Amino acid sequence: MSMVTRCPSCATLFRVTPQQLQARDGQVRCGRCMTVFDGFTGLAILPDQTPPEAPLPAAMESAALAVSHEMPATETKAAVAGDAVAPTVPEPTTEPPLPVGFEFEPIETEAAPATRSSFEPMVKRAPAGADARSRTALSSLPPIKGDELFLEQARAKRRSRSWVWSAGSALMLLALAGQAPYSYRSELVATYPGLRPAVAQLCELLECTVALPQRPKLINIEASDLQSVDPARPGVIRLTATLRNHAGYDLGYPALDLVLTNTKEHTLARRIFLPEEYLDKSKNRRAGFPASAEITIHLDLDTGELGAAGFRLDLLPAPAR
Known part of the structure; x- marks a missing residue:
């Protein structure tokens, strides 16, 4: 099984691993259109496909028969009557040829740096009209338990980080909202003199003073x-x-x-x-x-x-x- 994800911009498929997705919390860069996207969004599992065995060529099955028919009749009789052992015909090789039109492509084994989140496309861009069919095929693939657990853990991690950032931002806004009146208390009292009694009582608790406006x-x-x-x-x-x-x-x-x-x-x-x-x-x-x-x-x-x-x-x- 292998994990693939799709670029939402150019619909290019990429083969990825859990380690590559964890390096930048799922943020990857398309090697074709250079678009940065979330690799977890279009993640799917593809089953490994084994190439079909090539049939043996029919020429090998009749190799021995063809040799015997090509020998002259006199030579055949001499071989049968004589005491010498007739030379054996070499057995044909049984290694099947490669199917016509099939070529092996070299696979790059050089590991990408851990800090790099962009991958070169391994599958060419799908032609127009095949995008819908490929999406249907990817969505119908059965998930693997181990990969499903990995995806769920990644999503939970992202949700927890979002919650922490939201809570921290809210606390910072509250602190800023409370610090602004304290730092500009004199200007606040000068602009709104009616607030002076309330600000004076607050300064008694905070041990601060309210300076009178100079006009x-x-x-x-x-x-x-x-x-x-x-x-x-x-x-x-x-x-x-x-x-x-x-x-x-x-x-x-x-x-x-x-x-x-x-x-x-x-x-x-x-x-x-x-x-x-x-x-x-x-x-x-x-x-x-x-x-x-x-x-x-x-x-x-x-x-x-x-x-x-x-x-x-x-x-x-x-x-x-």
Whole structure:
């Protein structure tokens, strides 16, 4: 018995073995059209066919008789009457000739590498009209118990691998779905402020923090002024600024970008003040800038001998801490 499979693209038959199918889980490549297909799908069992014995040629049966008739009559009498033993006629060879039109084809004995899953076609492509008959003949062949067990084990192995891959993919999707809200919790709260209480409770369990969104463009400088504090010390000045949160949700306190200029609007000095530097100690920086709230900032600065005559004040996103 031999196992064959059929290419679904060009209908070419191939002789295969269980070891070749197991090398790539049944995935083989057609040597004629180079199509990759599942060798288990069109697998069938073909019985071994023994060639019929060639009949003996009729010429051998009458070989001896033909020799005796060809001898002359005088020689025949002399052979019978004489004491000498007549020479024996050689027996004809009994090896039958090969049937006309039958040729032996050499079989390649070189083993293919274990990692190669493509096989050279051993049977030529069936002509048009014979495909249906060959499929019917293959489907009517009785399966062998050993090969049927091998096929069933291969199918069960493929089903188990499919189930493992499906379960692993589902777990990865669940892990990704749970990791995305955790990694982008601050952006989620900034986009949907109503989720902040729920995210804050979740962070208490996971020991994480939810940073307030930094939106300096939603905070407006309502008023700002720079005055001298002590006439005896002209270098000591006080910056007063009023900020208002125009967003509909809490924001993180911004950083203040202060630039001191002279009478010609040339920059003399520049400094960035973080929230913990300009906020009163009574305010909690982590609580954030309440929605629609307003705060007033007072900053005392010692400019030395710069002789600042003007200033520029701007708001920048504060770094997360």
